[in-house]
Amino acid sequence: MLKLLKHALPVLTIAFALSPVPEAWSEYGDVVLNRRSEQAGMAPVVFPHWFHRVRFRCKVCHSELGFEMRAGANDVTMNEIVQGKFCGTCHNGEIAWSAENCGLCHSGLPGLKSRIHGGHETLGPGRW
Amino acid sequence: MKLSRSCMVGLLASGLLGASSLYLWAADSRQWKSLEKDGLHDPENPALKVMQPPGAALRLLPPDSAGNLVNWVKALRDRYINPRTNLYETTQVRILDSDILMKRTAEMPYVLFPHRAHTEWLDCSNCHEKLFKSQAGTTPVNMLAILQGQYCGQCHGAVSFPLTECNRCHSVPRSSVGVPQTAK
Numbered sequence: 244m245l246k247l248l249k250h251a252l253p254v255l256t257i258a259f260a261l262s263p264v265p266e267a268w269s270e271y272g273d274v275v276l277n278r279r280s281e282q283a284g285m286a287p288v289v290f291p292h293w294f295h296r297v298r299f300r301c302k303v304c305h306s307e308l309g310f311e312m313r314a315g316a317n318d319v320t321m322n323e324i325v326q327g328k329f330c331g332t333c334h335n336g337e338i339a340w341s342a343e344n345c346g347l348c349h350s351g352l353p354g355l356k357s358r359i360h361g362g363h364e365t366l367g368p369g370r371w
Numbered sequence: 372m373k374l375s376r377s378c379m380v381g382l383l384a385s386g387l388l389g390a391s392s393l394y395l396w397a398a399d400s401r402q403w404k405s406l407e408k409d410g411l412h413d414p415e416n417p418a419l420k421v422m423q424p425p426g427a428a429l430r431l432l433p434p435d436s437a438g439n440l441v442n443w444v445k446a447l448r449d450r451y452i453n454p455r456t457n458l459y460e461t462t463q464v465r466i467l468d469s470d471i472l473m474k475r476t477a478e479m480p481y482v483l484f485p486h487r488a489h490t491e492w493l494d495c496s497n498c499h500e501k502l503f504k505s506q507a508g509t510t511p512v513n514m515l516a517i518l519q520g521q522y523c524g525q526c527h528g529a530v531s532f533p534l535t536e537c538n539r540c541h542s543v544p545r546s547s548v549g550v551p552q553t554a555k
Contacts, residue, residue: 268404269411270425271438272530289411292530293425293439296492300454301530306494307462312525332458346418351411359529360411361438 271361274314278357280349287351290330308332315357401440403429438532444488466490471507472543481543 272292280287295304304310308329311317317329324331325342333339340347403426407414425439432451435442446452456464467490473482489498502522503510510522517524518534528534 269409270403271533273409273411275411286413286416291425293429293441294423296443296454296530297428297452298454300456301492301497302464302494303455303458305497307458312497338458344418346416347422350413350416350418350422352413355411361529 269360273360275351275355275357275360276315276317276319277351277355278315278318279320281353285345286349286353287355287357288348289351289355290348314359399430399434401430401434402426403440435532437536443492443531447491465495467495473508473512475513476541476545478545479537480541480545482540483542484540 270291270293274290274292275287276290277287305312310329319329321342323329324334327335330348331342334342334348403424405424405426406412406419406422412419429439429441432441432443433445433449434440447454467486469486471484471486473484476482499505502525503512512522516522517527520528523540524534527540532539
């Protein structure tokens with residue numbers, strides 16, 4: 244009996260941890276970056292993973308360009324982007340449209356926190 | 372005569388194939404929210420009009436039942452997509468084709484970790500040595516830590532298929548004793 248409990252416990256805990264989080268159904272893997280934007284009067288930035296991974300493998304951003312794999316961990320500034328760092332490595336008018344298109348990146352609703360979003364969310368890293 | 376007959380068979384077969392893929396397409400019940408209604412984008416933002424709605428791109432890719440509703444491994448393997456591996460010419464693109472069998476799974480089936488499917492997308496440095504040691508069996512991985520976003524849970528549950536898909540990781544039956552370390 245005790246042995247059974249010991250085995251059932253992790254599975255039960257897991258089942259609890261996975262029970263759905265009530266939240267709007269944004270696309271899986273979307274990241275909000277809002278360390279600085281709203282404070283500076285701009286809408287939060289929404290970064291869609293699904294759109295970029297069709298075009299680039301993870302290693303391009305998370306190894307070559309050095310984006311930390313943790314929402315909110317990269318302190319990105321607009322100056323650096325215009326100088327060709329972070330998003331600006333590609334959003335420079337060559338690989339992709341340039342940083343002049345403010346609304347395409349600064350597209351989030353007011354008040355969003357920096358973290359990963361998505362409809363099938365589990366207790367992923369962004370929640371801790 | 373013989374030729375035209377095989378032609379007919381070919382035509383018929385491709386017709387059938389076409390019909391069945393049309394059927395599959397019609398039966399694709401996957402749904403993605405529009406950007407205006409996803410609770411993330413500001414519906415007032417005029418830029419949304421020029422952005423691609425997820426469904427328009429993702430519907431063309433092989434289906435899955437969770438996450439983006441796309442089987443990304445298949446999408447890459449079957450060349451539905453061919454995302455860039457590097458921006459700089461000098462970058463070494465490293466692929467490793469070896470599987471690791473992870474057996475500390477209590478009563479669940481064993482976990483098979485495939486290096487190939489991962490290194491097609493990721494670089495070694497995304498996992499080694501920060502998340503995992505480069506020696507099988509030495510990293511203290513466990514399910515609760517994974518659910519809290521550590522180890523496999525850094526990506527699975529965030530960007531890669533979510534942790535609700537137990538069987539995709541726990542894929543090797545415990546009864547299959549003596550599975551070689553490199554079983555496919």
